[in-house]
Amino acid sequence: MTNEQFLVWLQDPAAVRMVLVEALVHVAGVEVTRYLASRPFLTGPADVPANTLYEPLIVGGIGLSEQVSLTAEASLSSGDIELSNVDGELDGWLGEVWVNRTIRAWVGDPSWPRGQFQPIFNGVIADIDSASRDSVNIKLRDKLQRLNTPLTEQLLGGVTANKGALLPLLFGEGHNLAPLLTDPALQEYQFHAGQVEPGAEVRTNGKPREVDFYPERGAFRFRDAVGTGAVTVSAHGDSAGGYSNRIGPLVQRIVTGYGKASTRFTAEDLDAANFAIFDAAHSQPVGLSVTDRTNVLVACQQLAASVGAQLILSRAGLLRLIQLRLPGVGTPTMYITPEHMRERTLRPVARQEVLAAVKIGFCRNYIVQPDLQTSLPVEHKSLYSSEWLTETATDEVVRVTYRLDTEPVQIDTCLLRRVDAATEAARRLALGRAPRTIYEFDGEPEMLLLELGQDVTITYPRFGLEQGVPAVVVSLGPDWITGRCTVGVMV
Known part of the structure; x- marks a missing residue:
């Protein structure tokens, strides 16, 4: 199904909309998938999954909230799925383990085959609880939650005074780092737990020293006595799979190669086209040294925020890097007019502080x-x-x-x-340098296809928007059952 066909269906007032959900849950020591829906749905023998009943337990669809941070900080989208539990049949679900399990959702028409349903969410279950005696609620977080895990938990070990220290990591270039003393007898220090680019400048008390360098493990040894003064090193870091000091490739390397193996992203979790475009636009050299329990998401966000960018996920669950840009810098991809809004719903909701x-x-x-x-x-x-x-x-x-x-x-x-x-x-x-106002409105079905960071032009007969002004989409609250979407734009 093309985007154009999907849009025609969204705009059809006679269309019957429904949501399908597949949630992983740990039950009595076994990982099982729960198939849920907002109305009865049985897949056919040629569908994937085949001959599967999606239980019609979802009440009112899925409440989702998507937004970009106006200060380039990491932010997790959130949501909630309410399930009917009037007869108490789901009471036992509250005793099962749902936390940190994957969950995916699709929207479509009951008459469609399963494969035509369109993805609207791919994330992680934060928890399950009950808002009332008649309901069970599944709390959602986007897939960025999987990156909320330490970059590394690898300790030096051994018997030296530093045995309990984390092995350091270096991404890109680092200046005047404090390497970890790993072997006092050999006068060996390490600045990255892995392969690095050859070449490093080592100093004590600010003066250059001669060392033997071991790029396969990011380490060096002094050729003579260390002497007094702080030992520092300036070097190029991680080069496993190829060295880079640019934001895009470093974020990709970190999310696929660091953190818990069970929660790491793979290449299939990345929006390759977005990363390629971002890398072409942002080739500034960067560097980040990590010596503590910094987690994967924080490290990646530090790199991205260096150019005012942040990590977000598409509705299909693909990782993207977007930079919050000045309205009007990008080419508008949609012209929003009053016909795209429910009547009298556009309102100013926030005003950003002016900077000198x-x-x-x-x-x-x-x-x-x-x-x-x-x-x-x-x-x-x-x-x-x-x-x-x-x-x-x-x-x-x-x-x-x-x-x-x-x-x-x-x-x-x-x-x-x-x-x-x-x-x-x-x-x-x-x-x-100029006042920036955030406006929100309740949008018609075509607004469901907007994406965070998208450049648009908005026209409205109030608030100085009469002639149309450039804007950037900063928040979205889609409701796939009603076909509405609350949209936030910055002008």
């Missing part, structure tokens, strides 16, 4: 050394004495007009170059 300045922290110095007593040039000592280099973009007209302070809160990033930090500061200032 943006300060970006970049090229992190992981070991601050303010009092180096060496023969290093003064400018080098200055670099080692601060944790961050910074770049600030300021709009004096905005500062005066809005009577704002131009000393902004620093936004720390994984960027490495000043030119990229300056570009990002200017981009964020352009987004924040």
Whole structure:
């Protein structure tokens, strides 16, 4: 079924809509699949799954909430499925294990074969509970919940003082890192638990030292006595499957290669086209060193947020990277007019704070050394004495007009170059120098096909929208049974 055919069906007032759900649950030591629906549905012998009854227990469809963070922070979409339990037959389900099991949902017409139903959710069960004596509720989280697991739990082990320390990880480039002493007898240090790009600069007390380098395990050994002063290393990190210092490839590597093996994403969980487009647009070199129990989602979001981007999922459950852009920068893919809205439902719901300045922290110095007593040039000592280099973009007209302070809160990033930090500061200032209003409206069926981050043009006979203004979709609340969708746009 094409998108055009699906849209025609969504717009048909005579269409009969229903939702199918497949939920995994742990029952008496066995993983089983529960087949649920909003009305009776039996698959045919040629369907997958074949000859399967979807029990008509769902009341009112599926309540879902999708949104992008306006501050480029990781955010999990959520939802709820209410099941009828008037006769108490589902009471026993509350004693089963539903937490962190996969759940998928589709929408379609009762007359369709199973294969024509369209995916609307692919995620994780947060839990099951009961909102009343007559219902059971399945609480939903999107698949990003699977990334809420530590990057690594690999400890050094052995008998040294550092035996309980996590082995460090390095993605992209890292400057002046604190490597882990792994073997005092051999004077061996490690900065990444795995294969890295050859070449590293090791220093003690700020002065370069000669070492033997072991790129297959991200380690080095001093050729002579370590001496006094902090041991630091500047290096290129993880290169398993090929080295990269760009955001897109690093996120892909982390979500498929780190965290618990049982919850990692695979290539089939990624929107390959989206990643390719994002990588082509964002080639800025970045670096992230991890020495604690940072989880996969947080690490990936740190990388993405360096350019104001974030991780989201498509309704089919594919991972995407999107950057919240200035309205009007992208080409609008839909023109929204009053005919796409339920009457008198468009309303302003939020207004963003105006910014007169943006300060970006970049090229992190992981070991601050303010009092180096060496023969290093003064400018080098200055670099080692601060944790961050910074770049600030300021709009004096905005500062005066809005009577704002131009000393902004620093936004720390994984960027490495000043030119990229300056570009990002200017981009964020352009987004924040003017008031941005979030409008919501209850949309007609065609709004169900909108996606987060999509560029649109919105026209409405109020709020200064009369001539049509560019906007970006920032929130969606689809109701697939009624064929309505609550839409939030930023203008």
